[in-house]
Amino acid sequence: MLRRPWTGLAARLATLVAVFGPGMITSNVDNDAGGIYTYSVCGARYGYRLLWILLPVTLALIVVQEMCARMGTVTGKGLADLIREEFGLRVTFLLMMLLLVTNLGNAAADFAGLASAFEVLGVSRWVAVPLGAIAIWWLIVFGTYKTAERVFLIACLVYFAYPISAFLAKPDWAEAVKATVTPSIPTDTAGFAMIVGIIGTTIAPWMQFYLQSSVVEAETRISDAKRVRLDVILGSIVAVLVAFFIVVACAATLHKTGLTEIRSGADAAAALAPLAGAAAKYLFAFGLAVASLFAACILPLSTAYSVCEGLGLEAGVNRRFKEAPEFYWLYTAIIVLSAGMILMPRIPLLEIILASQIGNGLLLPVVLVFMALLIRRRELMGEHVNGPVYNAVTWTTTVILVGLALAMVATSFSSA
Amino acid sequence: MVHLSEVLGLPVFDADGARAGRVDDLRVDSLRGAVDRLVLRVRGEVRSVPWSAVESFSPENRRVALAEGSAVEDWRGAEPETICLKRDVLDRQIIDTQGRKVVRVNDIALEIAGEKLVLKRVEVGLAGAVRRLLAGVISPRLLRRLADGLSQQGIPWDYVGMVEPGSTRIRLKVHQQLAKMHPADLADILEDLGRVERKEIVSALDPETAALALSEAEPSVQAAVVEAMHVDRAADLLEEMPPDEAADILGDLPEARLQAVLDAMEDEDAEEVRELLTFKEDSAGGLMTTDFFQAKADWTVGETLAMLQKVDEDLLPDMDEIPLVDDEGKLFGIVPLVRLVRAPGGSPVTSFMRREVRAVTTGAPFREVVERFEKYHLRALAVVDEFGDLKGIINIEDVLSRLVTGD
Numbered sequence: 003m004l005r006r007p008w009t010g011l012a013a014r015l016a017t018l019v020a021v022f023g024p025g026m027i028t029s030n031v032d033n034d035a036g037g038i039y040t041y042s043v044c045g046a047r048y049g050y051r052l053l054w055i056l057l058p059v060t061l062a063l064i065v066v067q068e069m070c071a072r073m074g075t076v077t078g079k080g081l082a083d084l085i086r087e088e089f090g091l092r093v094t095f096l097l098m099m100l101l102l103v104t105n106l107g108n109a110a111a112d113f114a115g116l117a118s119a120f121e122v123l124g125v126s127r128w129v130a131v132p133l134g135a136i137a138i139w140w141l142i143v144f145g146t147y148k149t150a151e152r153v154f155l156i157a158c159l160v161y162f163a164y165p166i167s168a169f170l171a172k173p174d175w176a177e178a179v180k181a182t183v184t185p186s187i188p189t190d191t192a193g194f195a196m197i198v199g200i201i202g203t204t205i206a207p208w209m210q211f212y213l214q215s216s217v218v219e220a221e222t223r224i225s226d227a228k229r230v231r232l233d234v235i236l237g238s239i240v241a242v243l244v245a246f247f248i249v250v251a252c253a254a255t256l257h258k259t260g261l262t263e264i265r266s267g268a269d270a271a272a273a274l275a276p277l278a279g280a281a282a283k284y285l286f287a288f289g290l291a292v293a294s295l296f297a298a299c300i301l302p303l304s305t306a307y308s309v310c311e312g313l314g315l316e317a318g319v320n321r322r323f324k325e326a327p328e329f330y331w332l333y334t335a336i337i338v339l340s341a342g343m344i345l346m347p348r349i350p351l352l353e354i355i356l357a358s359q360i361g362n363g364l365l366l367p368v369v370l371v372f373m374a375l376l377i378r379r380r381e382l383m384g385e386h387v388n389g390p391v392y393n394a395v396t397w398t399t400t401v402i403l404v405g406l407a408l409a410m411v412a413t414s415f416s417s418a
Numbered sequence: 419m420v421h422l423s424e425v426l427g428l429p430v431f432d433a434d435g436a437r438a439g440r441v442d443d444l445r446v447d448s449l450r451g452a453v454d455r456l457v458l459r460v461r462g463e464v465r466s467v468p469w470s471a472v473e474s475f476s477p478e479n480r481r482v483a484l485a486e487g488s489a490v491e492d493w494r495g496a497e498p499e500t501i502c503l504k505r506d507v508l509d510r511q512i513i514d515t516q517g518r519k520v521v522r523v524n525d526i527a528l529e530i531a532g533e534k535l536v537l538k539r540v541e542v543g544l545a546g547a548v549r550r551l552l553a554g555v556i557s558p559r560l561l562r563r564l565a566d567g568l569s570q571q572g573i574p575w576d577y578v579g580m581v582e583p584g585s586t587r588i589r590l591k592v593h594q595q596l597a598k599m600h601p602a603d604l605a606d607i608l609e610d611l612g613r614v615e616r617k618e619i620v621s622a623l624d625p626e627t628a629a630l631a632l633s634e635a636e637p638s639v640q641a642a643v644v645e646a647m648h649v650d651r652a653a654d655l656l657e658e659m660p661p662d663e664a665a666d667i668l669g670d671l672p673e674a675r676l677q678a679v680l681d682a683m684e685d686e687d688a689e690e691v692r693e694l695l696t697f698k699e700d701s702a703g704g705l706m707t708t709d710f711f712q713a714k715a716d717w718t719v720g721e722t723l724a725m726l727q728k729v730d731e732d733l734l735p736d737m738d739e740i741p742l743v744d745d746e747g748k749l750f751g752i753v754p755l756v757r758l759v760r761a762p763g764g765s766p767v768t769s770f771m772r773r774e775v776r777a778v779t780t781g782a783p784f785r786e787v788v789e790r791f792e793k794y795h796l797r798a799l800a801v802v803d804e805f806g807d808l809k810g811i812i813n814i815e816d817v818l819s820r821l822v823t824g825d
Contacts, residue, residue: 078613078642087509091524091550221638223645225672313547314509314522328544 022155023233024216025067028209029241030158034297035115036108036359038290039352040203041245042270044196045252047262048188050174050181053249055197056242057182059204063238065395066370069377069388070210071230074217076386081214082312084376094312097368102336104365105208105305107358109340112301114351115294117344122267122287127344135341138299139334142319147299154296160289163274165247170276173254182246194410195360201403202363204245210369212304215311224386248273264352302336360410367403370396419538422503422526423546423553424477430458433473433486439465441482443504444528446537451575453528453535456482457493457502464493469535478558506580511615512540513579515595518603520610525549527572540578543571597627605634608643617646625651629658632667641670644679653682660732661687662707662816665694669704702787703780705820706801706810709733713767715742715750720763722753736813739798742771749777749800749808777802780809784820791817 044052070081077084086094116134117127141150188196213234222230251273256264264270271286278285303319306329310317316326323330343349374396377388388396425441432438439460447454456472458465471488474481501507507523514521524546527538541549545568552561579596596604596619608616608631620628620643632640632655644652644667656664656679668676668691676695680688690708697703711729713722722740729737740758742750751771761770776790777800790799791814799812 076613078611078616083511083612086522090509091547095547095551221636221642223642225645225675314524314542315544316521 023230023237024213024220024222025071025230025234025237026240027151027155027237028067028213028216029237030155031212031297031300032204032206032209032241033158033161033244033293034108034112034301035118035290035294036111036206036297036355036362037203037245038248038293039111039115039118039264039270039355040199040359041248042252042256042273043264043352043356044200045249045273046256046264046269048193048196049253049257050178050250051186051188052196052200053178053181053246054183054185055200056204056246056249059201060238060242062201062395062399063205063242064235065392066205066210066373066399067213067234067238068231069373069392069396070214071217071222071234072227072386073373073377073383074214075222075224075227075230076383078218080218080308080311081211081373082308084382085372086312086314088376088379088382089372091313097372098309098312100365100368101207101211102305102309104358104361105301106336106340106343107354107361108206108208109298109301109305109336110343111355111358112294112298113341113344114349114354115290116298118267118351119287119290119294122271122283122290131341131344134295134298135337138295138302139337141299142303142333143330147303147319150299154292154299157292158296160285160292161244163277163285163289164244164251167274167277168247168251168254171251171254171273172276173250178250178253189413191410191413194406194413195356198363198403198406198410199356199359200245200363201406202361202366203359204242205366205399206359206362207365207369208301208304208308208362210373211308212300215304215307251276266352298337298340302333302340305336306330306333363403364407367400367407370400370403374400420477420528420530420535421541421546421549422508422528423549424558425528426504427554428477428480428482430456430467430482430484432484432490433488438484438490443502444535446501446503448499448501451537453537454500458490460490465490466493467491470533475530475535480558501580507540510580511611512573513596513607513611513619514542514573514577515579515599516573516577518599518607520607521573537575539572539574541570541572544568545570546572597623601627601630602634604631605639608632608635609639613642613646616643620647620655621651625654625658629655633659633663637666637670640667644668645671645675649675649678649682652679653684656691657683657687660707660709661690661694662705662709662810665691665704666699669695669699697780700784700820701780702778702782702784702799702801702812703809705784705787705816706780706812707736707816708810710736710741710811712741712743712808713753715744715768717767718763719758719761719765719767719770722758722767723763736798736811736815739796739811741800741808741811742767743808747808748806749802752798752800776800778812779804787812788817788821 073081073084082094082098085097113131113134117131120130121127141147187193217230255273255275256262256269261269261272267286267290268283271283274282274285307317309332310326310329315328317329318326321329343354344351374393377383378393380387422444425444428441430438430441439458441456442459442464443457444453445455445457445466446452453469455466455468458467467484467488467490471484472482473485474483503526507526510523511520512523521542523540523542525541527541529536529538545565548568549561549565552564577595608619611619623631632643635643644656647655656667668679671679680692683691694704694708711726711733713725737755740753740755742753744750751768751773753767753771757770758767776794776796778787778790780801780803787799790796797814800808801810801812803809
């Protein structure tokens with residue numbers, strides 16, 4: 003009667019996962035299909051050259067996530083809630099619509115990741131995507147998400163394949179380290195877009211909403227602040243480390259052999275060949291499928307939740323359909339639309355994925371501005387307002403992102 | 419019906435027809451529930467006029483006119499017993515005390531009644547949201563027709579519970595309505611509120627009601643609430659709780675805070691809680707309550723029933739089974755209350771008891787406790803120390819809630 007559903011090793015792993023905080027979970031979801039492909043493309047196309055971006059991105063990621071966690075802890079309210087209370091309905095509505103569109107792109111990217119994973123295995127997307135969508139929808143509406151989350155987190159161990167593969171590929175470490183500390187900026191549209199995409203996929207706007215809501219949901223207290231900060235910092239570092247090794251693995255395999263344009267999952271899978279040899283494609287497909295499904299579970303849910311929260315509509319999976327119809331319809335619509343997009347004939351999966359991450363990078367500065375304005379309000383945050391370092395990092399990130407976005411647009415016009 | 423979304427931004431004209439400013443907010447006398455001042459924005463500055471100075475008020479014609487000789491005054495901010503609708507209510511979380519849930523305000527409906535502009539209800543549905551979003555974008559008439567066609571979800575002002583701005587108490591009527599709610603509903607509301615609102619509501623309730631509500635909340639919420647409260651208030655509230663629940667909550671607090679609250683509690687209550695805190699949380703000692711009724715083995719049935727008359731009301735829900743102790747405080751047996759009620763008053767209470775062989779020791783793990791309950795179909799289980807002294811009892815309630823909330 004008291005026995006847990008799992009015993010032995012699985013149970014021990016589950017306990018380990020249970021102590022993961024919101025920061026750690028968010029970081030794991032962060033490396034979704036969008037992340038894996040964006041980092042892969044970066045490594046294949048530019049080799050080690052853009053690795054240096056990951057250092058400032060780590061700093062920004064830690065600062066941004068810590069701000070969210072702190073706001074959630076101090077106010078006990080989600081990010082959308084706070085924006086609504088401080089900036090009114092109209093501003094919130096516009097922001098929520100932007101978030102909805104961007105997140106639709108992200109959800110589509112995850113279904114694209116799912117499709118791509120199964121295509122590597124020779125399974126048609128017409129089978130994989132609808133089945134995946136139905137499974138996800140069913141899981142949230144009727145299943146127990148908490149159990150699924152643990153399974154997903156354990157499956158995320160597959161990310162360790164990248165560091166191992168990266169080491170086995172015998173990369174030019176001297177060059178990799180040098181590239182990590184030497185900024186080098188490409189000056190064409192594609193280059194700017196790549197940088198925006200990397201920032202956007204690592205510090206995705208939806209993550210901030212998701213993280214803050216999780217912190218609130220977990221009833222984090224101010225006395226937990228240290229533990230939460232540690233959780234967020236570790237989570238951010240793990241997320242970027244995974245990104246680092248994906249880039250290095252792709253640089254040392256794909257880029258080195260002259261395969262600079264990834265056109266399919268099979269191309270990207272070759273980065274795991276040093277570890278898995280001929281089985282690389284299975285390993286890659288498994289990892290990509292897990293990452294895609296995990297994110298495709300959380301994204302529509304988090305989006306529907308944020309939008310309803312911001313617009314003052316009832317939300318949450320613990321509400322019945324009748325109590326929160328808008329929430330459930332929105333949730334369903336996001337899944338149907340994003341999965342449907344991937345089923346359109348001749349839709350290019352990789353382009354969808356990359357574009358969605360660039361979309362993240364474009365929305366991010368907007369969200370950052372709201373966060374920076376909220377967290378400086380003393381009546382909201384009391385003594386927990388931002389210090390000068392945090393403010394500097396937030397505003398610098400915002401300015402750089404806006405600059406990159408403008409550079410991207412400007413160069414695309416001049417080259418057109 | 420007039421909506422706040424239509425009123426905000428309305429141009430205000432003085433008696434000469436000159437533009438005096440725009441409506442920035444409505445201040446409401448919260449006792450009367452009627453608007454008592456217009457807050458205006460005049461060339462970037464905030465000013466105000468009393469409602470009595472308004473000669474005509476017609477949102478349909480997008481026009482507010484002031485009476486002859488009325489002067490625009492400086493705005494001194496809200497005073498006690500007043501609320502500014504835009505600043506304090508719009509977009510905020512309120513409690514729907516009738517529907518017993520937390521909602522967010524999209525719009526506010528008022529009604530012109532004679533000379534007065536009276537608060538009718540707050541709108542929380544789609545119609546209110548659409549009105550807010552499109553106000554000033556499309557024509558007021560079209561907007562009205564559009565919004566009227568949508569689902570209207572309003573909460574009558576009398577059932578609106580909100581945290582009064584700048585003060586540490588909520589409005590009296592809300593307090594009364596909240597106190598009338600079932601503690602479990604109140605607990606749900608606490609869970610849905612933000613940190614500040616939650617704190618205000620808990621401090622507004624009397625310690626007894628607050629303790630009842632908190633008992634029903636998730637453990638993480640309990641700890642969060644108690645940690646955020648003033649030490650003395652927290653102590654008052656925990657004194658009202660059964661010591662085992664108080665110990666559970668305190669056990670989740672940081673050490674310094676825990677000691678501060680214990681020090682602020684009455685010595686007797688604090689002592690009980692301190693003792694309970696020494697047990698591991700998922701052992702029988704951590705689960706049991708030390709606050710219960712026990713009978714002496716040499717009493718008669720009549721004496722026992724007479725003693726029951728004097729028992730504190732809080733203990734009644736856990737009174738199905740009564741432990742008997744001997745002179746030294748050792749557990750002697752258990753007697754079900756139902757059997758006592760049916761028994762002749764003069765007979766010794768021990769004739770209706772069962773010898774308690776099922777009691778557990780304070781160190782028994784939770785699993786063992788549950789197995790006893792399941793195996794012997796128990797409602798309550800006695801807990802003894804290694805010498806057989808009765809230390810406390812575990813009620814099936816405590817076991818159930820631990821099972822449900824997980825490990």
